[in-house]
Amino acid sequence: MKHYEYFNTLLPELTGNREGPVASVITPSAAFGYTSAQEAEAIFAGEAQKPVYARMGNPTGGKLENAITRMEGGAGAVVTSSGMGAIAMVLTAFLRSGDKVLCVGGFFGGTYAMMRETMPRFGIEALFCDTDEYDYIEKSLENGVKMVLIESVGNPNLRLPDIRRLALLCDRYKALFVVDNTLTPLIVQPLKMGADIVIYSTTKIISGHSAALGGAAVFRALKSEEEKLTDSKFKDLHPFLKKGKGALMMVLKKRSMRDFGMSANAFSSFLTLLGLETLALRVKRVNESVAKVVSILYDQGVKVRHPSLKYHEHNLRYEALFEDGCGPLFTVECSDKERAFALLNETKLVVQTANIGDNRTLGLHMSSTIYRDFDEESRKKMGVTPGLIRFSMGLQSPLAIAEDIIDAWKRVHS
Numbered sequence: 001m002k003h004y005e006y007f008n009t010l011l012p013e014l015t016g017n018r019e020g021p022v023a024s025v026i027t028p029s030a031a032f033g034y035t036s037a038q039e040a041e042a043i044f045a046g047e048a049q050k051p052v053y054a055r056m057g058n059p060t061g062g063k064l065e066n067a068i069t070r071m072e073g074g075a076g077a078v079v080t081s082s083g084m085g086a087i088a089m090v091l092t093a094f095l096r097s098g099d100k101v102l103c104v105g106g107f108f109g110g111t112y113a114m115m116r117e118t119m120p121r122f123g124i125e126a127l128f129c130d131t132d133e134y135d136y137i138e139k140s141l142e143n144g145v146k147m148v149l150i151e152s153v154g155n156p157n158l159r160l161p162d163i164r165r166l167a168l169l170c171d172r173y174k175a176l177f178v179v180d181n182t183l184t185p186l187i188v189q190p191l192k193m194g195a196d197i198v199i200y201s202t203t204k205i206i207s208g209h210s211a212a213l214g215g216a217a218v219f220r221a222l223k224s225e226e227e228k229l230t231d232s233k234f235k236d237l238h239p240f241l242k243k244g245k246g247a248l249m250m251v252l253k254k255r256s257m258r259d260f261g262m263s264a265n266a267f268s269s270f271l272t273l274l275g276l277e278t279l280a281l282r283v284k285r286v287n288e289s290v291a292k293v294v295s296i297l298y299d300q301g302v303k304v305r306h307p308s309l310k311y312h313e314h315n316l317r318y319e320a321l322f323e324d325g326c327g328p329l330f331t332v333e334c335s336d337k338e339r340a341f342a343l344l345n346e347t348k349l350v351v352q353t354a355n356i357g358d359n360r361t362l363g364l365h366m367s368s369t370i371y372r373d374f375d376e377e378s379r380k381k382m383g384v385t386p387g388l389i390r391f392s393m394g395l396q397s398p399l400a401i402a403e404d405i406i407d408a409w410k411r412v413h414s
């Protein structure tokens with residue numbers, strides 16, 4: 001059974017209650033009373049599983065963490081205030097000044113800026129390379145890179161990494177392998193492919209309704225043998241490793257969330273749980289629709305780019321490794337900014353916004369918005385050309401969306 005079919009069956013059990021209120025309960029309290037001084041001590045020691053204080057997590061978020069852990073096949077998860085919050089949490093929990101991170105492939109603008117501008121201010125160096133530059137990747141790992149960061153699908157360049165191959169390299173050189181799986185929940189399962197940590201912006205597909213900002217980091221269990229975190233490279237984490245199953249939860253919460261406070265709020269977690277209930281249905285619909293839309297656009301002469309099309313440089317990898325699709329994005333290349341603007345303004349069904357993975361179909365001109373602060377050289381590296389439009393497929397009829405874009409394309413190019 002496909003993973004999303006399985007998850008569809010499992011999910012209602014994880015997101016609601018069998019007795020009392022059937023929907024998830026929102027617990028907005030910032031503080032939680034303890035029954036005795038002894039219990040307070042046990043909670044702070046991590047021996048009693050009860051909430052400490054909402055900055056360290058709240059029960060609604062806890063429910064979401066359990067559901068995302070099951071979805072991913074992980075040992076646990078920590079939900080955060082946003083996707084960037086999840087990335088910041090993972091970086092600040094595992095790294096220290098002097099460490100190097102290798103960023104492979106295309107990145108969401110916020111992550112790119114974080115790695116290029118913000119992390120270096122704290123002494124963490126980021127190296128960048130393309131998905132298939134294995135000589136460079138191996139050399140950097142040999143030279144002591146501590147973490148490799150990728151996105152399951154490059155955004156907006158739609159280049160696809162070979163996750164298994166990168167995971168093996170990270171294991172060989174004892175580097176943490178972190179995969180931002182925001183674009184491909186359910187259809188790509190990085191932990192099962194060898195990743196150590198999976199990051200989500202739940203704001204996007206998991207929530208789906210553009211109603212809740214949120215993020216999550218999901219982690220694997222510690223291994224009894226060949227656990228790379230026991231390497232001296234990670235010696236400042238060693239005190240946590242004795243905690244067993246919950247070790248990485250402690251690393252994330254005690255080394256980052258407690259001090260930086262990127263904590264999720266209960267209402268956002270509730271909304272995200274609502275989104276999760278229909279995730280499998282929406283993922284299936286959207287991925288089937290994208291394949292249909294790009295094939296129709298291509299046949300009609302629209303300059304569309306997507307890995308399912310034969311001419312895309314990663315088409316073979318797409319066929320081999322992404323059998324259920326690679327998420328909601330596809331791009332259309334207009335010859336210049338003016339035509340791209342005109343095309344977007346001509347569409348009738350497309351909402352122009354910076355979000356992706358919404359139930360509605362979204363579109364945005366790239367170089368004048370998200371990538372406006374990047375220089376020409378960086379934009380080129382990220383595949384952002386002056387005429388590039390990114391679309392994110394929603395739940396509408398794929399035929400109606402294809403027709404809308406084709407009509408707009410024809411009007412602009414006649």
Ligand SMILES: *Cc1c(COP(=O)(O)O)cnc(C)c1O
Nearest residue numbers: 082083084108180182201203214
């Ligand atoms: C949107 C996004 C983020 C950041 O998430 P926010 O919830 O907006 O903070 C990170 N990674 C990817 C791939 C994204 O699309």
